[in-house]
Amino acid sequence: MANKKNFSDPLIIAGKKFKSRFLLGTGKFPSKEILKQSLKESQTEIVTVALRRIDIKRHEENILQYIPKHITLLVNTSGARNAKEAVRIAHLARESGYGNWIKIEVINDSKYLLPDNHETLKATEELAKNGFIILPYISPDLNIARELVKAGAATVMPLGSLIGSKQGLKTKELIKILIDEIDIPIIVDAGIGFPSQAAEAMEMGADAVLVNTAVATAKDVVKISKSFALATEAGRLAYLHANKEIKNIAQASSPLTGFLYDKK
Amino acid sequence: MKIILNGKKKVFKNSLTLLKIIQQSCRQPEYVIAEVNGKIIKSPLWGKTTIKNNDIIELVSFVGGG
Numbered sequence: 001m002a003n004k005k006n007f008s009d010p011l012i013i014a015g016k017k018f019k020s021r022f023l024l025g026t027g028k029f030p031s032k033e034i035l036k037q038s039l040k041e042s043q044t045e046i047v048t049v050a051l052r053r054i055d056i057k058r059h060e061e062n063i064l065q066y067i068p069k070h071i072t073l074l075v076n077t078s079g080a081r082n083a084k085e086a087v088r089i090a091h092l093a094r095e096s097g098y099g100n101w102i103k104i105e106v107i108n109d110s111k112y113l114l115p116d117n118h119e120t121l122k123a124t125e126e127l128a129k130n131g132f133i134i135l136p137y138i139s140p141d142l143n144i145a146r147e148l149v150k151a152g153a154a155t156v157m158p159l160g161s162l163i164g165s166k167q168g169l170k171t172k173e174l175i176k177i178l179i180d181e182i183d184i185p186i187i188v189d190a191g192i193g194f195p196s197q198a199a200e201a202m203e204m205g206a207d208a209v210l211v212n213t214a215v216a217t218a219k220d221v222v223k224i225s226k227s228f229a230l231a232t233e234a235g236r237l238a239y240l241h242a243n244k245e246i247k248n249i250a251q252a253s254s255p256l257t258g259f260l261y262d263k264k
Numbered sequence: 265m266k267i268i269l270n271g272k273k274k275v276f277k278n279s280l281t282l283l284k285i286i287q288q289s290c291r292q293p294e295y296v297i298a299e300v301n302g303k304i305i306k307s308p309l310w311g312k313t314t315i316k317n318n319d320i321i322e323l324v325s326f327v328g329g330g
Contacts, residue, residue: 025330035328050329051297053270053322054290062295063326076329092324095297095304163330190330212330 009240011208013185014101014133014154016072018045021202022232023074023187025212026063030221036066038215038225046072048103048210050079051089064098074135076103083122090127102127103157103189104136113163117144121151128152137189140174145182156182157210159190160201164213166193169200179205195224195231202235203242268320276315283310286323295325 010017024044029035039047047067067073075093080086083106090102104127106119120136121144128134133154138144140158148156158175161167168191169175178186185207192198193214201209211228218224265276269285282305286293298305299322305313315321 026328027330029328048330049326051324052327054296054325056270056289056323059291062292063328064295073326075326078329091304092297092299093326095306096295096326098326210330 009236011185013046013135018072019043020045020229020232021208021236022198022229023047023189023208023210024215024225024228025210026067027212028216030216032061032063032066034221035063037222039067039071041222042215042225042229044071044225044229046074046101048074048076048212050076051093052079072101073098074101074103075099076105076137077123078105078107080104080106080123081108082106082116083119083126086119086123087126090123090132094132100131101133101135104134114139115159117141120144121147124148124153125151135187140171140178142174142177142181145178149182149184153184155185155187155207157187157189160188160197161191163190165191166214167191168193168197172200172204175201175206176204195227198228199231199235199238202232203238205239208232265315265317267315267318270321270323280315281311282313282315282321285315285321286310289323290325292325297324298322299324 011021020043022042022044023046024042025048026035077086077089080089086104086106094100104120104123106116107113108116115137117138120138124134124136128151135155135157136148136153137157145156158178161170187208187210188201188206189210192209192211198209209232215221215225265279267274282298286296290296301320
């Protein structure tokens, strides 16, 4: 868990410091009470939410009542099929008074739910100019990522694999290129299905991970949210401090002298 | 008066303010964001905004999402 006093290695997005590098999506949780407990256990500091028409008949309690105030709300533009729709959602979200952090998510394709990088860039260009903090969700591509940086994006969020698929880091090599070449935080979003995959992303140098389905559909949602948070932190520590050299022959861990059966 | 509220046709006998429509439509108006004919209406103006025939109203709020 992120130590409350330890601000030595913060995640910094748009000048704001975070201790936790584990972002949690809030969709598909079995209940809002379980969501609340998961937020506490994972100590996440950034959560995503979506914007939808209110259901006039159901009168459900609003999700914001279950999200503590210290957590930064990141509103996704899910449902947007082009830049224009994403921009409209962002403006509505800002009107709520709950901040201006927007995860741009523009999706045209219902089978693979792959983001439309081109429309995402257009929306980012427009919204960043208007004072929004933009975290665009993309298919990992260096050229688009560079354009997003120029457009004023606060992070780049490449997908690890298809949304909700739990396939892990299928795009690993492309994400590595982004980590090497892009100077704003890289947050791996989508497809992370197991804590080991979150650790893998962090160990290779991602700045943070965002997980939703794998937590919300777990057997024990609260415990898994903690497991993901621990794995994320473990991966980060490994990235910072591990010796990354790999050898082709064995290297004994124990001393090679002073054996019990030595003749001398 | 006929309006489109969140994509559905609604008929009201009398002219209403946006505030009244929001109060009738949801239990927690403090979490609602309102748009009339594509324009966002800030909550302090809801009571002063009179809804006209054929207005298109969108009432949205946050839900769980990834």
